[in-house]
Amino acid sequence: EPGEYRVDIAAGWSIGGGHANGGYVLSVCLQALRNRLDRPDPLVVSAFYQRRVPIGPALIRTEPARAGRRLATGEARLLGSEPDGAAGGELVRVVASFTDLSTASGRTTVLSPAPQLPPPADCQPLYGEQAELPNGIGRRLECRVAELPGWRQGTPSGQALLECWIRFADGHPADTLALPGLTDMVIPAVFDLGEYRTTTIELTAHVRARPAPGWLAFRARTNYLIDGYHEEDVEIWDSTGQLVAQSRQLALLG
Amino acid sequence: EPGEYRVDIAAGWSIGGGHANGGYVLSVCLQALRNRLDRPDPLVVSAFYQRRVPIGPALIRTEPARAGRRLATGEARLLGSEPDGAAGGELVRVVASFTDLSTASGRTTVLSPAPQLPPPADCQPLYGEQAELPNGIGRRLECRVAELPGWRQGTPSGQALLECWIRFADGHPADTLALPGLTDMVIPAVFDLGEYRTTTIELTAHVRARPAPGWLAFRARTNYLIDGYHEEDVEIWDSTGQLVAQSRQLALLG
Numbered sequence: 047e048p049g050e051y052r053v054d055i056a057a058g059w060s061i062g063g064g065h066a067n068g069g070y071v072l073s074v075c076l077q078a079l080r081n082r083l084d085r086p087d088p089l090v091v092s093a094f095y096q097r098r099v100p101i102g103p104a105l106i107r108t109e110p111a112r113a114g115r116r117l118a119t120g121e122a123r124l125l126g127s128e129p130d131g132a133a134g135g136e137l138v139r140v141v142a143s144f145t146d147l148s149t150a151s152g153r154t155t156v157l158s159p160a161p162q163l164p165p166p167a168d169c170q171p172l173y174g175e176q177a178e179l180p181n182g183i184g185r186r187l188e189c190r191v192a193e194l195p196g197w198r199q200g201t202p203s204g205q206a207l208l209e210c211w212i213r214f215a216d217g218h219p220a221d222t223l224a225l226p227g228l229t230d231m232v233i234p235a236v237f238d239l240g241e242y243r244t245t246t247i248e249l250t251a252h253v254r255a256r257p258a259p260g261w262l263a264f265r266a267r268t269n270y271l272i273d274g275y276h277e278e279d280v281e282i283w284d285s286t287g288q289l290v291a292q293s294r295q296l297a298l299l300g
Numbered sequence: 301e302p303g304e305y306r307v308d309i310a311a312g313w314s315i316g317g318g319h320a321n322g323g324y325v326l327s328v329c330l331q332a333l334r335n336r337l338d339r340p341d342p343l344v345v346s347a348f349y350q351r352r353v354p355i356g357p358a359l360i361r362t363e364p365a366r367a368g369r370r371l372a373t374g375e376a377r378l379l380g381s382e383p384d385g386a387a388g389g390e391l392v393r394v395v396a397s398f399t400d401l402s403t404a405s406g407r408t409t410v411l412s413p414a415p416q417l418p419p420p421a422d423c424q425p426l427y428g429e430q431a432e433l434p435n436g437i438g439r440r441l442e443c444r445v446a447e448l449p450g451w452r453q454g455t456p457s458g459q460a461l462l463e464c465w466i467r468f469a470d471g472h473p474a475d476t477l478a479l480p481g482l483t484d485m486v487i488p489a490v491f492d493l494g495e496y497r498t499t500t501i502e503l504t505a506h507v508r509a510r511p512a513p514g515w516l517a518f519r520a521r522t523n524y525l526i527d528g529y530h531e532e533d534v535e536i537w538d539s540t541g542q543l544v545a546q547s548r549q550l551a552l553l554g
Contacts, residue, residue: 273404
């Protein structure tokens with residue numbers, strides 16, 4: 047069918063338990079949608095995670111909405127795949143507006159600073175040695191911190207804030223298509239509240255610029271955990287000190 | 301058709317120029333969607349504003365997605381209305397998950413404070429005397445500030461931060477259905493950057509609790525204006541000092 051894509055959700059991006067990382071799933075959906083909408087850069091993206099996404103075959107149905115001069119908007123639905131190859135239930139729904147960021151022009155005023163981190167070479171791995179990690183999302187991304195967070199030292203700090211350098215472990219540079227997913231590929235900030243299980247309900251990401259090559263500075267923060275629900279705000283800055291993406295998700299503990 | 305709603309976009313919620321306020325439009329869409337999904341509280345809501353919404357008749361098409369034990373998700377599309385009553389082009393697309401917030405239970409940890417404002421009686425109207433305002437969104441909402449912001453005194457402060465008390469001018473208490481829209485009914489924070497024209501591309505709102513009656517404390521902030529695009533983060537707190545909603549929008553100047 048036009049606008050339908052058969053995809054394979056890869057085990058290498060697993061969060062364990064046979065399920066895929068939500069950021070990776072978002073990237074796969076955005077790739078299909080970009081192909082359909084024919085604009086290079088996702089500008090704003092909203093993903094509703096309705097069910098966990100199993101490793102294995104799946105189907106993406108895309109549908110364009112409005113295409114204007116500046117923005118093209120559309121929707122992608124990730125569906126499970128039945129053993130006979132038929133479409134299964136809906137797992138994730140993504141709506142996104144794409145644009146060409148190279149043509150963006152207008153005022154720039156930045157009122158909040160980038161994370162202040164020592165150079166990556168002076169930082170240490172967040173999770174331990176890359177080669178020793180189990181196959182899965184933790185091994186796809188290198189994360190380097192100035193100091194190990196409290197939870198990694200056995201005592202959650204009580205401050206739900208994480209700042210680190212990140213890059214793809216295989217050296218692949220992050221482009222604008224990768225940025226929305228990247229905001230959801232690091233350990234959640236609530237780990238430092240001693241909360242190690244949390245599930246994304248919805249994630250919205252804004253892509254603000256095309257990233258320069260090199261390490262990206264990553265900042266995640268949770269301010270409000272209420273009745274088990276919490277937001278997580280993420281910023282990603284490139285190696286030139288430019289903000290390139292922001293995201294906010296709503297998630298539920300447990 | 302099942303799940304279709306004929307609505308009248310009311311002139312009383314206009315932003316001028318014959319167009320409706322985006323927060324009001326969102327509220328109308330959520331009312332239709334709540335009716336369809338049969339859960340009381342919007343929990344997370346994403347709206348893509350594809351075209352400005354004219355005052356007058358319109359059509360909302362709703363479609364349920366997954367209904368689980370805790371959440372029910374669905375989509376609403378606001379379509380224009382042709383002179384003969386036929387459906388016109390898509391104006392706004394809303395995806396939302398609804399729940400019953402009265403059953404939410406789990407840990408609460410609040411790491412960031414509510415706005416510190418003098419009592420509403422000691423504050424002054426943000427826009428001037430209510431009765432003297434032109435018919436439109438400015439007259440539907442009472443907004444009271446401790447001090448007039450820079451732009452209201454002729455000198456934008458350069459800090460894109462606005463804190464004020466808000467309530468519906470007719471005394472109608474805000475419920476969870478009203479909260480997402482309320483986050484987009486006050487003057488944008490970028491007014492204090494001297495930017496008086498901005499258009500919402502997408503808005504995501506999280507509803508965190510049912511608000512107590514009374515005045516609501518409102519905080520809006522923009523940190524990053526890049527190439528004309530900017531986010532606006534909003535928080536709404538109720539009269540008991542509880543966070544009841546958060547939103548973030550991506551908007552474009554001009």
